[in-house]
Amino acid sequence: MTIKKISGGVCAPKGFSAAGMHCGVRKNREKKDIAMIFCDVECSAAAVYTTNKVYGAPITVTRENLKNGRARAVICNSGNANTSNADGVEKARAMCKMTAEALGISKSDVIVASTGVIGLTLDLEPIEYGIKELSKSLSKEGGNDAAQAIMTTDTLVKEIAVEAVIGGKTVRIGAIAKGSGMIHPNMATMLSFITTDAAITPEMLHKALKSVVDKTYNMISVDGDTSTNDMVSVMASGLAENDLIDSEGDGFEAFKAALEEIGGYMAPMIAKDGEGATRLLICNVSGAPDLLCAKTVARGVIASSLVKAMFFGADANWGRLLCAMGYCGADFDLSKVSISMSSRAGSVQGVENGFCIPFSEEEAKKILLESEITIDISMDQGGADATAWGCDLTYDYVKINGDYRS
Amino acid sequence: MTIKKISGGVCAPKGFSAAGMHCGVRKNREKKDIAMIFCDVECSAAAVYTTNKVYGAPITVTRENLKNGRARAVICNSGNANTSNADGVEKARAMCKMTAEALGISKSDVIVASTGVIGLTLDLEPIEYGIKELSKSLSKEGGNDAAQAIMTTDTLVKEIAVEAVIGGKTVRIGAIAKGSGMIHPNMATMLSFITTDAAITPEMLHKALKSVVDKTYNMISVDGDTSTNDMVSVMASGLAENDLIDSEGDGFEAFKAALEEIGGYMAPMIAKDGEGATRLLICNVSGAPDLLCAKTVARGVIASSLVKAMFFGADANWGRLLCAMGYCGADFDLSKVSISMSSRAGSVQGVENGFCIPFSEEEAKKILLESEITIDISMDQGGADATAWGCDLTYDYVKINGDYRS
Numbered sequence A, B: 001m002t003i004k005k006i007s008g009g010v011c012a013p014k015g016f017s018a019a020g021m022h023c024g025v026r027k028n029r030e031k032k033d034i035a036m037i038f039c040d041v042e043c044s045a046a047a048v049y050t051t052n053k054v055y056g057a058p059i060t061v062t063r064e065n066l067k068n069g070r071a072r073a074v075i076c077n078s079g080n081a082n083t084s085n086a087d088g089v090e091k092a093r094a095m096c097k098m099t100a101e102a103l104g105i106s107k108s109d110v111i112v113a114s115t116g117v118i119g120l121t122l123d124l125e126p127i128e129y130g131i132k133e134l135s136k137s138l139s140k141e142g143g144n145d146a147a148q149a150i151m152t153t154d155t156l157v158k159e160i161a162v163e164a165v166i167g168g169k170t171v172r173i174g175a176i177a178k179g180s181g182m183i184h185p186n187m188a189t190m191l192s193f194i195t196t197d198a199a200i201t202p203e204m205l206h207k208a209l210k211s212v213v214d215k216t217y218n219m220i221s222v223d224g225d226t227s228t229n230d231m232v233s234v235m236a237s238g239l240a241e242n243d244l245i246d247s248e249g250d251g252f253e254a255f256k257a258a259l260e261e262i263g264g265y266m267a268p269m270i271a272k273d274g275e276g277a278t279r280l281l282i283c284n285v286s287g288a289p290d291l292l293c294a295k296t297v298a299r300g301v302i303a304s305s306l307v308k309a310m311f312f313g314a315d316a317n318w319g320r321l322l323c324a325m326g327y328c329g330a331d332f333d334l335s336k337v338s339i340s341m342s343s344r345a346g347s348v349q350g351v352e353n354g355f356c357i358p359f360s361e362e363e364a365k366k367i368l369l370e371s372e373i374t375i376d377i378s379m380d381q382g383g384a385d386a387t388a389w390g391c392d393l394t395y396d397y398v399k400i401n402g403d404y405r406s
Helices: A057-068 A088-103 A124-137 A143-149 A202-215 A250-272 A291-303 A305-312 A318-327 A361-368 A395-402 B057-068 B088-103 B124-137 B143-149 B202-215 B250-272 B291-303 B305-312 B318-327 B361-368 B395-402
Strands: A003-006 A016-021 A034-049 A070-080 A110-117 A158-166 A169-178 A191-196 A231-236 A280-288 A338-343 A346-352 A372-378 A384-391 B003-006 B016-021 B034-049 B070-080 B110-117 B158-166 B169-178 B191-196 B231-236 B280-288 B338-343 B346-352 B372-378 B384-391
Touching: A003 A250, A016 A124, A016 A143, A034 A057, A034 A124, A034 A143, A034 A191, A034 A202, A057 A070, A057 A088, A057 A110, A057 A231, A070 A088, A070 A124, A070 A143, A070 A191, A070 A231, A088 A110, A088 A124, A110 A191, A110 A231, A143 A158, A143 A169, A158 A250, A169 A250, A191 A250, A202 A231, A202 A250, A250 A280, A250 A384, A280 A291, A291 A305, A291 A318, A291 A372, A291 A384, A305 A318, A305 B395, A318 A338, A318 A346, A318 A372, A338 A361, A346 A361, A395 B305, A395 B395, B003 B250, B016 B124, B016 B143, B034 B057, B034 B124, B034 B143, B034 B191, B034 B202, B057 B070, B057 B088, B057 B110, B057 B231, B070 B088, B070 B124, B070 B143, B070 B191, B070 B231, B088 B110, B088 B124, B110 B191, B110 B231, B143 B158, B143 B169, B158 B250, B169 B250, B191 B250, B202 B231, B202 B250, B250 B280, B250 B384, B280 B291, B291 B305, B291 B318, B291 B372, B291 B384, B305 B318, B318 B338, B318 B346, B318 B372, B338 B361, B346 B361
Parallel strands: A070 A110, A191 A231, A280 A372, B070 B110, B191 B231, B280 B372
Antiparallel strands: A003 A158, A016 A034, A034 A070, A034 A231, A158 A169, A169 A191, A280 A384, A338 A346, A338 A372, B003 B158, B016 B034, B034 B070, B034 B231, B158 B169, B169 B191, B280 B384, B338 B346, B338 B372
């Protein structure tokens, strides 16, 4: 199947429009802080959520609203997470009500999200103003504004769209995302809103989303902190008029492959844009005894503070890679493990049969100074593979998070 | 029971002498790199080890040697961890043989340890020279030299000794330790060698050690990285001539209390001296439903990168404390949780019934600018308590670990 990148972001699929603007949740008028996505027709909808026991009020409300597998709009503000506030749920519900009224839809058809500081009372006045304005300015060109409006400490706008042919019909999928800090696997530790015009039931949509998130969004780690607020949602308008995907089979597999293209694009984008990051780290584990082991090792290595700091210093400290593998909780035979690191500048092996071996420091330095580095861990004890994405630990991470609120 | 601090470190208990010097494992001649502790008589001995699957060769060999619960000497080098090397076990055994020959004891009576860079071949030549010299310079005044010789990136020498009366006899316990980086609970993620002149069986010694380590050494986190090499060992000479502690009871409890004094001193010392640290963080959890929950929450909060960074910035971001509690894996009722922070400068509450509440930013700033800060988490849902020790995440942590090997 050919999957082609197209423009338009979340507005690329048929039926969707979007908008983003500054409403005043943030003081800085230069920074958009509220986004809306709308669909002309009712959609199948699904979402996966943070596993943090302390989760934001918007998560509670979106969960309620998506129980029936239906949605038509997303409303999301940045600058305030509306989490750990006594009146949080009430306010998240009010955001849905305002959105529903402005768009003439049911309030249970709204996906609500917030991102920003935890424990700060949310002022609904700017939100109310924003929702009214957004509902009037929705357009097919608004996807990028929406992508900007959900950013917090992100430095890169994250949007993508693809198209694929499913059962003879062209289907489109679009997405925006925000990441940056508090990013550690376990759904979703960031926000991403996906749209598609595929015809698919809520059940199969959830199944496809869960599978793709597990392989992509959930395999990112910026700092080991699983956020309270984050989710990946998807709305499917059905306007592509493909045969309804209501069970597993070719159509479902094709849709999942296209959706995986979205996740596979967003995961490294989010990792690369981790707070203060200067390098994207990709950890490929192959030949693991099972998938759990492959994923645990890939995530464990990418999440180690000492590994992350060593990449900031471009220092080929193979022992730290082994150390992180050792404590990550995976069960494996160390004596079969080999490790190499590679980048545009070449490739170098430093571990064989579980032991460190001599290598060229000079060559390794050259390889590690690049901005995108791949760690290849060959386990040679089974058929399971996994990839995880992360970034280096830098002075700037400490700086950004030493005084995030001010 | 009165437990009194005394001088002398590991040499305070009857029967023990020690020495430390520069032998040449490290290039820098100013830095001592090999330590020896010796006992005039055979000791009951016990140790707890790292849980990292990738563990150092010295761990393998010490485990073998302590199987019979007996030891008379510790030999430890810094600068090279002798880990992930194909000839590591062979060399750790050679270190025991050299020590045994120099001291005229059995090689299975030696506790061997190494700390430093992983994956670097260990040169035995300086070690052999060092062992010979150390065996000639052992003295009752050598404890501080030994404490210096096991340091890596530590900035503070860590030694202590206490005495207590057990069954009418004065018993002494002494210890040295090193910490700094790769410090995260799960035995022991650092090295500490403890000596005592108590008369106690190897079994009861192990039991006391395990209990104390779980409450103290294992409740430290510097960076979430569990090291490959670390252990806490204890040797008991019996020269205090107390009634042999061979079962639970008053004598055992008194010994454990004195040993806990050692762990309770070393844990904050190690946390405070975490790589790059500027502040000691103490997290007290009270009223947890069970001990596992109390420990998981205390460790989870202290280990969060975002929490650690916020203390570097002296920023009272209560949401991050709640966030870390939420993803640490503990099961609890959020609605009963209150959180305060305190230091010499005062105390401030920021969370009540699981929600953030208004607080004085000015007061909080003053409190958080101190060098020792306590986070009090009151869970109000049971009788279990725990304390964990950590430190802030700073530019210097990144700097130290961005280029540790050079």
